[in-house]
Amino acid sequence: GAVVSQHPSWVICKSGTSVKIECRSLDFQATTMFWYRQFPKQSLMLMATSNEGSKATYEQGVEKDKFLINHASLTLSTLTVTSAHPEDSSFYICSAEGLAGETQYFGPGTRLLVL
Amino acid sequence: QKEVEQNSGPLSVPEGAIASLNCTYSDRVSQSFFWYRQYSGKSPELIMSIYSNGDKEDGRFTAQLNKASQYVSLLIRDSQPSDSATYLCAVFLLYNQGGKLIFGQGTELSVKP
Numbered sequence: 001g002a003v004v005s006q007h008p009s010w011v012i013c014k015s016g017t018s019v020k021i022e023c024r025s026l027d028f029q030a031t032t033m034f035w036y037r038q039f040p041k042q043s044l045m046l047m048a049t050s051n052e053g054s055k056a057t058y059e060q061g062v063e064k065d066k067f068l069i070n071h072a073s074l075t076l077s078t079l080t081v082t083s084a085h086p087e088d089s090s091f092y093i094c095s096a097e098g099l100a101g102e103t104q105y106f107g108p109g110t111r112l113l114v115l
Numbered sequence: 116q117k118e119v120e121q122n123s124g125p126l127s128v129p130e131g132a133i134a135s136l137n138c139t140y141s142d143r144v145s146q147s148f149f150w151y152r153q154y155s156g157k158s159p160e161l162i163m164s165i166y167s168n169g170d171k172e173d174g175r176f177t178a179q180l181n182k183a184s185q186y187v188s189l190l191i192r193d194s195q196p197s198d199s200a201t202y203l204c205a206v207f208l209l210y211n212q213g214g215k216l217i218f219g220q221g222t223e224l225s226v227k228p
Contacts (some may be wrong), residue, residue, distance in 0.1 A: 032213065043203065043220045044159070049213060057213070093158045102147045102164075102207045104216055109158040 003027050004096050006107035013084055014115055020080045021110045023094030029074035030096035034104060035067075038091045050077040084114040118142060119206050121219035129227050134191040136222050138204030141185065147207035148180060148187045153221065154200045162202075163189065194226045 003026040013019050023033055031052045036044040048069050049057040056069035068080040077096075081088055091111055095104040121138050128134045136150075147166055151159035165171045165178040165187065177190040187206075191198055204219040 034215065044218045046215055046217075049215060051213075102214060103149070103161065105161065106151075106158040 002096075002098055002105040004094065004105050004107040006094055006110050008110060009108060010111050010113075012113045012115065015085050016083055018080055018082045019084055019112060020078055021092055021094075021112075023077045023079070023096070023107050025075045025096040025105075028096070028099060030077075030098075031074060032097040033071060033077040034095045034097070035069060035077075035079050036093045036095065038093060038109075044093065047079075081112065084112070086114045088112065089114045117219075118208070118217045119204055119219040121202075121204050121222045123220050124223040125225050126222055127225045127227060128194050130194060130196060132194050132226075134194045134198065134224055134226070136189040136191075136202050136204075136224065138187045138189075138219055139185055140187070140204075140206045140217075142206065142208055143182075143185065145206045145208060148178070149205040149207070149216065150176075150178060150187075150189045151203040151205060151218075152200045153203055159203055191224075194224075196226045196228050199224055199226050 005024045007022045033050040035047045037047050038044050046059050047062045050069045050071040052071045052074050058064045071077040091109050093109040095106045119140050149164050150162045152162050153159040163178040165180045171178045175192045179188045201221040201223050203221045205216040
C-alpha cells in the first residue's frame with residue numbers, strides 16, 4: 001500500500017517551454033501532497049504544499065507564478081514549471097500524506113533538464 | 116542553527132558492523148520523527164517513524180528518540196553493502212496552516228564488503 005507515482009520520470013525541454021509533472025496516489029486518497037526539489041548532493045527542499053480543492057501554500061522564495069500547482073482530486077496533483085530555464089533543471093519529487101497524517105510517501109521523482 | 120542537523124559523512128563501516136546515524140533538531144514541540152533512505156538517483160523511501168522517547172526496533176533497524184536532548188538516531192545492525200545510501204532524518208513541524216516535514220542534509224553511509 002501507499003504507492004505514489006510520478007509522470008514523466010524524465011523530461012528534457014528547451015528553455016522557455018512549460019513542463020507539467022503529475023503526481024498520483026495509487027491506492028489511497030491524499031488530501032495533502034507536497035512538492036520538493038533536490039539539486040545534486042543536496043537535501044530535499046520543500047517547494048509547496050498542495051491541498052485538494054484549495055490553493056497551494058508555497059515556501060518562501062518559491063515563485064507561485066512560475067511553479068503552478070493544481071490538486072484537483074484526492075489522488076492527483078500536478079506541478080507545471082512555466083517558462084523553464086536551465087537553472088530549473090533539477091530532480092522534482094512529490095509526496096502524499098498518508099491517511100494517518102504526518103507520514104509522507106514519496107513518488108519516484110522526475111528529472112527535468114532544461115536546455 | 117538549522118532546524119534539523121545531520122553529519123553529512125560519508126560514514127564508512129565494514130560489512131556486518133553496526134552503523135550509527137545521528138540527528139538533532141531545534142524545535143522542542145516536534146512530536147514526529149522519520150528516517151528515510153535515499154539511494155543515488157532515487158527518491159526517498161521510509162524506513163522508520165518514531166513518536167515516543169526510547170527505542171523502536173524493526174528488523175535490523177532501531178530508531179532512538181530522546182526529546183529532552185532533541186536527538187534522534189538510527190542504528191543499522193549487521194550492515195550490508197546494500198545499505199549504502201544517504202539517510203535522511205525528517206522532523207514533522209506543525210504550523211497554523213497544517214504541517215510539513217523538515218529534512219536534514221542527510222548522512223551518506225558506505226558499507227564496505
